[in-house]
Amino acid sequence: MERGNFVDHIRIFVHSGKGGAGSAHFARTKFNPMAGPDGGNGGRGGHIILRGNSQLWTLLHMRYFKNVIAKDGVNGIKNKCTGADGEDIILEVPLGTIAIDEETGETEAEILEDGQEIVWIPGGRGGLGNYNFATSTNQAPDYAQPGEQGIEGNKVLELKILADVGLVGFPNAGKSTLLSVVSAAKPKIANYAFTTLVPQLGIVAYKDNRSFCMADLPGIIEGAAEGKGLGHRFLRHIERNAVLLLLIPADSDDHAREYEVLMNELEEYNPELLDKEMILAISKSEMLDDELKEGIINSLPEDVEPVFISSLTNQGIGELKDRIWEALTAVNE
Template identity: 75%
Template sequence: MEKTNFVDQIRIFCRSGHGGAGSKHFMRTKFNAMAGPDGGNGGRGGHIILRGNKNLWTLLHLRYYKNVLAENGESGSGNNCSGRSGKDVIIEVPLGTVARDEETGETEAEILEDGQEIVWIKGGRGGLGNAEFATATNQAPEHAQPGEPGEEAWKVVELKVLADVGLVGFPNAGKSTLLSVMTAAKPKIADYAFTTINPQLGMVEYRNDRSFCIADLPGIIEGAAEGKGLGHRFLRHIERNPVLLFLIPADSSDHKKEFEILVNELEQYNPELLHKQFIIAISKSDMLDDELKEAIRKELPQTLPHIFISSVAQKGISELKDLLWKVLNEENNKI
């Protein structure tokens, strides 16, 4: 398999720090051999913290970081000295990262902003020293708490690409070519299926120094929702895109059926994807005359915006940018 620097899923073992034990200690001075309890509290165990970093685009840096172990808290000591808290472990991740428990599948953290920090796995609390238990009726408590244990488990960290527009289509629909024309991105382009096996991002420059982000995602095939082809690896990235641009080649044997298959795969994976804004673009349309365009237009859903483009001939690209910008602003106004 082709080696890649793009890693979008990592399985790691995590253990937060154990809390330090509280101290059972009694003060003794030269003039008072029974000066009372002075055992200090134990320190907190180290947390495992996720921090968003806008300069990261992959989880590659975690590939060989399989065991994440936070430091234990120190035990308390006499003279009411508390133990030092364990050092936290901070894991920097790209924006769009989701962390979940491997066993339950439950989502535990989600990083969407640069600098955002979430305490993912809390360290154990330090135990109280015996000084904390002194009362008027029990002036010499013999009890101190042990520290609480940290948490340990296998976790899964996934990256779901953050982009304004996601390109959706079968392999060889022309998504990579369109991305290379609209942006400065340089995706691999060739005449065989699954040329794109990893998401490719590019910034589209629009009028008046405005811009938006578009993602070329690996192609869908029938059965992708069940994991066929690139399956779930593709579909999880599409959850982050508010607008989906369906790319259907002009030489498709059945444009309507191709669109329906694509939508069906999205619905099977996650029905909420159907609430996103859809746009249909007929690629390679430089081979079509007006009569053929009209025939294709009648096949497409009349409720969805559609446009005819040709990446190679540079036709309809400006109009596509205008349409995407208009729809993106409509989506932002809904929020």
């Protein structure tokens, strides 16, 4: 997904460095012209390393790294001197980044902590010099190992937003408005579908100077798990959220149907999402009286206890924060 300065998917070509060749050198001194093998080892090829950086929240800067090629190791030389290692390349990425092999689809690395470093594409090993092969029966080996080749291939870097709470709902459910009310975030808000095209993050203050991170995610639609609408690009981000806050507007034609569709899309994309802590909130509740609220509750599954909120009047916002904190506490126990 790329919109403005938000980039969460990058395809790059990588090539780690080739290892330096070992040296097949023989020492010759003034008093001993046949001093024996003294060829040094080759240096290791440069690694390609991923490093987590909490100050980054997008892969935008990686647009300028379409080809990432590390330096080769230096060949070994006489006097058993090992060649220098190839210079490593360190790619700083936001927390929540995963590295995927494009051909196999295998996840090769995952960055979750600030400062975390993973050798993603290792450089080739340097070859052994001929002094390593000298034995009592072979005192003058005239061969050495070549360095190992580096690893190359097309890879994908994907960002999955790391947030405590992910807002999930249809377009115009009131997610952006809620985030703007409970945090200092200023997401785009308008009365048309897909106002939010990229995730927005906000820090929500709670009691006793505690806080949690909430993500306003692009609206889900029926068929999202099959790639419709923003599809997989949207659903990818909710995999990292500890708690999912499902939002259904009070003026929905069928609250039970919307809830069913939301749950179905989550299950179709990844059944494990249903194991997450979930909270259902009915937004825009300033237009509801007690009788209408009771009707909504009765239409939903028995084990679902919605909280009625209004970003306009702040109705239920305190209760919602309490429910979220309880869910986050349960996750972390």
